C-alpha cells in the first residue's frame with residue numbers, strides 16, 4: 001500500500017547513491033523528483049566549503065624524510081599540490097598514484113598522453129572517450145577482465161576517461177537545469193573528477209539494476225572484483241566507511257589503477273589512497 005513512500009525512498013536511495021559520485025551521473029532524469037537530502041554521508045568529509053587555499057607550494061620541500069621502502073617514491077600530499085588561479089592543483093597529474101579529490105584538482109589543461117581503448121566489453125556501442133584509459137591501466141584492466149572470464153564472471157567497462165571539457169559541460173548542464181547548489185552536490189566540479197586522470201573505470205556486471213549502484217557490492221561480480229582487483233593493480237577507490245576521508249559515498253564499482261604493489265597494500269589493509277600517503281607525513 002505504501003507505493004508513494006517506497007517510491008520516495010527509492011528516489012532517495014538513487015540520489016544517495018549518486019550524490020557526490022565522481023562517476024558519470026546516469027542521467028539527469030532522477031533529479032526531476034529532486035530531494036534536498038543531498039548533504040549526508042559524503043559531504044561531511046568535504047572541507048572545501050571555506051575554500052581554504054592549500055599549503056604553500058612545496059618549493060623547498062623537505063628532502064630525505066622519505067622512509068617508505070615499499071614504494072618507489074612516496075611524496076607527502078603537501079609536496080604534490082600548489083595553488084593555481086586560486087585552485088589547489090596537483091603538481092603530478094601524470095603519476096600513476098596521483099591523488100585527485102575535492103581538495104586536489106587536476107590542471108584544467110591536463111590530458112593524459114597515453115590514452116588507449118582497452119580490449120574489454122562495454123555495455124554500449126558508441127566510440128566515445130569514456131572507453132579510454134591510460135595505457136598501463138588499460139592493459140591491467142584487460143588482464144583483470146580476462147581472469148574474471150576464466151572464473152566465470154562477466155564484467156563490463158561502463159565509464160573510464162572523462163575530459164575536463166566533458167566534465168565541465170556536464171557540470172554546466174546541472175547548473176543550468178538545477179541551479180548552482182544542486183550542481184555542486186550532485187556532480188564533480190571540472191578538474192576534480194578522478195575520471196579525468198584516465199586511471200579510473202566504472203565496472204558492472206550484466207545486470208542493469210545494480211549498475212553504478214551500491215547493491216553491486218553484493219553481486220557475484222562485485223564480490224569477485226573486491227577480492228581480485230588488487231592483484232591487477234586496482235583499488236576500490238571509495239570504500240564503505242571511509243566517506244569522510246574520500247569525500248565520496250561508497251562506490252563498489254569505481255576502480256582506480258595505482259599499480260600492483262600499492263593496490264595490494266591499500267586493499268589488504270583496508271585503507272584509502274589518501275591514508276596511504278598521509279602516513280608518510282608522520283613517518
Ligand SMILES: [Zn+2]
Pocket residue numbers: 022023024195200201202253254255
Ligand atoms: Zn567512477
